[in-house]
Amino acid sequence: MPILDLSFDEVLTTTRAVRKRLDLTRSVEPEVIRECLELALQAPTPGGMQNWHFLVVTDPSQREALAALYRQSARSPGGQEDILQQMIAAAASEKEAADRTRKAAPARYLTEHLHEVPVHVIPCIEGRSENLPVIQQAGLWGSIIPATWSFMLAARSRGLGTSLTSYHLFFEREAAEVLSIPYEQIMQTALIPVAYTIGDTFKPAVRKPLDKVLHWNRW
Ligand SMILES: Cc1cc2nc3c(=O)[nH]c(=O)nc-3n(C[C@H](O)[C@H](O)[C@H](O)COP(=O)(O)O)c2cc1C
Numbered sequence: 001m002p003i004l005d006l007s008f009d010e011v012l013t014t015t016r017a018v019r020k021r022l023d024l025t026r027s028v029e030p031e032v033i034r035e036c037l038e039l040a041l042q043a044p045t046p047g048g049m050q051n052w053h054f055l056v057v058t059d060p061s062q063r064e065a066l067a068a069l070y071r072q073s074a075r076s077p078g079g080q081e082d083i084l085q086q087m088i089a090a091a092a093s094e095k096e097a098a099d100r101t102r103k104a105a106p107a108r109y110l111t112e113h114l115h116e117v118p119v120h121v122i123p124c125i126e127g128r129s130e131n132l133p134v135i136q137q138a139g140l141w142g143s144i145i146p147a148t149w150s151f152m153l154a155a156r157s158r159g160l161g162t163s164l165t166s167y168h169l170f171f172e173r174e175a176a177e178v179l180s181i182p183y184e185q186i187m188q189t190a191l192i193p194v195a196y197t198i199g200d201t202f203k204p205a206v207r208k209p210l211d212k213v214l215h216w217n218r219w
Pocket of ligand 1: 164167
């Protein structure tokens, strides 16, 4: 059952990427994860295929192995550090660079503490998207991502913090070995660290104004 008194719109606007405010000392009951995943299964799925799977990782040594791959990804070419450094270097002013450095801190914090986050949820899909035409890629990714977001919204309404991460996928094959996932048949799509949050007030994010991205009838 939801434990926070939030309206649906509040859940939609305040489900933030939570990293520094994860309570790493509090365990998460398996039942609450199951409850959130039950809700996630109501998400749309092409042709009723339900070709999705969720691997829940709580074993400390498995989490440590995943976190090690995540850290390795962060330091790989094109990984987290490269992206953050490029964003900081591209800043128009010193003030903007300082602001971007400040905003990078939570992502770096998660990289250092991922093994301490009590639950890692890995949404997986049957099939692999490499070499597929866009229509079939859309069917795969478009099936698992709505369910994943539903899971994250349900978690928020229960006082849990999550973030959608993808960096461990630099080493998807190695992660598949750690988790005994049959790599050729099953594609991992993300890694969602889950923990209770420290406090439960979160603000809506600053995003581009709607009119910058809205196209009506014509592009
Ligand atoms: C497809 C996708 C992959 C992402 N991968 C990562 C990741 O590997 N690590 C990370 O710290 N943030 C990652 N993020 C970013 C966060 O999930 C988050 O959306 C972003 O920091 C903005 O925070 P906000 O949603 O609270 O505004 C990813 C986001 C998306 C949509």
